[in-house]
Every structure is written in C-alpha cells, then in structure tokens.
Amino acid sequence: SQQGEEDPQALSIQEGENATMNCSYKTSINNLQWYRQNSGRGLVHLILIRSNEREKHSGRLRVTLDTSKKSSSLLITASRAADTASYFCATDPSSGSARQLTFGSGTQLTVLP
Amino acid sequence: GAVVSQHPSRVICKSGTSVKIECRSLDFQATTMFWYRQFPKKSLMLMATSNEGSKATYEQGVEKDKFLINHASLTLSTLTVTSAHPEDSSFYICSASRPGGAGETQYFGPGTRLLVL
Numbered sequence: 001s002q003q004g005e006e007d008p009q010a011l012s013i014q015e016g017e018n019a020t021m022n023c024s025y026k027t028s029i030n031n032l033q034w035y036r037q038n039s040g041r042g043l044v045h046l047i048l049i050r051s052n053e054r055e056k057h058s059g060r061l062r063v064t065l066d067t068s069k070k071s072s073s074l075l076i077t078a079s080r081a082a083d084t085a086s087y088f089c090a091t092d093p094s095s096g097s098a099r100q101l102t103f104g105s106g107t108q109l110t111v112l113p
Numbered sequence: 114g115a116v117v118s119q120h121p122s123r124v125i126c127k128s129g130t131s132v133k134i135e136c137r138s139l140d141f142q143a144t145t146m147f148w149y150r151q152f153p154k155k156s157l158m159l160m161a162t163s164n165e166g167s168k169a170t171y172e173q174g175v176e177k178d179k180f181l182i183n184h185a186s187l188t189l190s191t192l193t194v195t196s197a198h199p200e201d202s203s204f205y206i207c208s209a210s211r212p213g214g215a216g217e218t219q220y221f222g223p224g225t226r227l228l229v230l
Contacts, residue, residue, distance in 0.1 A: 033218070042119075042206055042223040043157075088156060100147070101208075101219060103157045 006089060006104040014112050019076045021107040023089030024069075030092045032065055033101070034074050037086045046074075046087075081113045115141050117209050119222035126197055127230055134192045134225045136207030142187035143209035147219065148180075151204040163190040197229045 006023045013019050023032070031050045035043040049056045049065045049072065056063045062075040076083055086108050090101040116139040126132050136146055144165050149157040161182050162170045169182035179201075181193040190209075194201050204226050208219040 035221075040204070040224070040226065043208075043221040045218055045220070048218060100159060100162060102159070103149075105156050108154070 006087075006107050008107060009105065010108045010110070012110040012112065013079055015079060015081055017079055019079050019083070019109055019111070021074045021087050021089075021109070023072045023074070023104050025072075025089075025091045025102075025104075026070065027091070027093055029067075032063075032072050033090045033092065034061075034063060034072075035088045035090060035103075037088065037106075039085075043088070076109075079109075079111045081111050083111045084109060115139075115209070115211055115220040117143075117207065117220045117222040119205075119207055119225050121225060122223060123226045123228075125228045125230065128198055129196055132194045132197055132227060134194075134205055134207075134227075136190045136192070136209070136222050138188050138209040138220070141209075141211050143190075143211065144187060145210045146184060146190040147208045147210075148182060148190070148192050149206045149208070151206060151224075153204075157206060160192075194227065197227070199229045202227055202229045 029051055031048050033048045034046045036046050037043050047058045047061055047063050049063050051067055060077045065072045086106045088106045089104040092101055118137045118139055120135045124132055146163040148160045150160050151157045159172050160175045163182045163184040165184045165187050171177045179195055184190040204224050206224045208221045210219050
C-alpha cells in the first residue's frame with residue numbers, strides 16, 4: 001500500500017526559481033529516497049537520506065528529513081527546464097522484507113523556460 | 114552506476130494472449146528483484162518481490178496465477194502476464210537490489226509499456 005503522500009501534486013515554476021516538494025509517511029523507516037521519472041521512462045535515483053540524518057546535499061538538490069514529523073522535503077535550486085519530470089519519494093521500512101520500497105504519490109514538476 | 118535493462122520496452126498484444134517481460138541486471142548479480150506497476154500519472158505499486166531460486170512473494174491483491182514471476186538466475190527475472198486483458202494495460206517497471214553492503218539503493222529498469230487490445 002502507498003504510505004507516502006506528496007505535495008504539491010503538481011508544481012509549475014520559472015527557470016531559475018527554486019522548487020520544493022514535500023513527502024509524508026506513516027511508518028518507521030531505515031531511509032527515505034527520492035527518485036525522478038521523465039514521462040514514460042524508468043526511475044532515476046537522486047538521493048538517499050538515512051533515518052539518523054537530518055539534511056543532505058547533492059549538487060542542486062537538498063533533502064531534509066524530520067522523523068518526528070515523518071516528513072521529508074526535496075529542494076531543487078536554480079531550476080532548469082530539464083528538471084521537468086515527476087519526483088517520487090520512497091521509504092525503506094525499518095522492519096519486514098528488506099528493501100521493499102513504498103512510493104509516494106509523486107509531484108509533477110514543470111519548469112518553464 | 115549499476116544498469117538494469119528491460120525487454121521489450123513496448124508491447125502491443127491481443128486480448129487473451131500472454132506476454133513475457135524480462136528484467137536483467139547487466140553488471141551485478143541481483144538476489145532480489147522487484148516488479149512494479151504504474152498507471153498513467155500515478156505512483157508505482159509494488160506487485161511482487163522476486164527472489165532467485167525461490168517463489169516470488171506477491172503483494173495483497175496481485176493474482177499470482179495472472180502475473181507469473183520467474184527468477185531463474187542472479188541476473189534475470191521474468192514477468193509473464195497470462196491471458197492479458199485491456200485492464201492489464203500499464204507500465205511495468207522492475208528494479209534490482211545490489212547485494213552486500215547496505216544494499217539500500219534499488220536500480221530501476223526503463224520500464225515496459227503494455228497495451229492490450
């Protein structure tokens with residue numbers, strides 16, 4: 001079952017602006033991951049943040065994790081038209097079968113040139 | 114980075130026929146592979162976990178006789194949609210976990226778009 005909820009469902013911004021997407025989840029996790037999907041394509045792993053981490057950076061990406069609120073955010077700075085895609089968070093549970101990811105509902109980001 | 118391939122990338126078939134989709138890990142051995150289904154503009158839904166040399170574990174609501182999974186080797190898992198119907202039309206994505214270490218990252222295939230007429 002889907003435990004991740006993302007907001008907004010859709011986001012449209014101008015090139016150069018920052019884009020922030022949020023993800024909430026319900027159960028305990030080992031880590032939370034963010035993926036990107038271009039239309040009709042597979043998923044590309046962007047970044048992983050562990051449950052004992054609060055913030056992580058990778059290039060123009062910044063991810064935060066608040067385990068007390070069971071939420072995470074993905075910030076893309078200085079957005080480009082090529083960033084247009086769907087972004088999904090996925091949680092790796094702290095119990096049960098290993099590595100069964102549960103995906104959020106996704107945010108469709110459109111970056112206008 | 115690790116590469117996972119899927120074949121075919123796109124398939125159109127007639128209602129009642131069976132379709133086989135292959136998922137291969139090209140540069141590592143994957144003891145566990147996952148199969149997901151994705152409807153347009155929706156998220157990925159886990160269908161089953163495929164373990165090499167053993168029976169797949171299906172998620173609740175997924176018919177195991179409808180979606181046959183075989184993980185015969187450490188680099189290949191197959192999903193066969195049996196007696197396909199139009200409602201089976203979807204985007205099917207596989208992923209593979211790299212064994213050893215934390216094994217935290219899954220590597221996703223490019224997906225297979227199935228259209229059943």
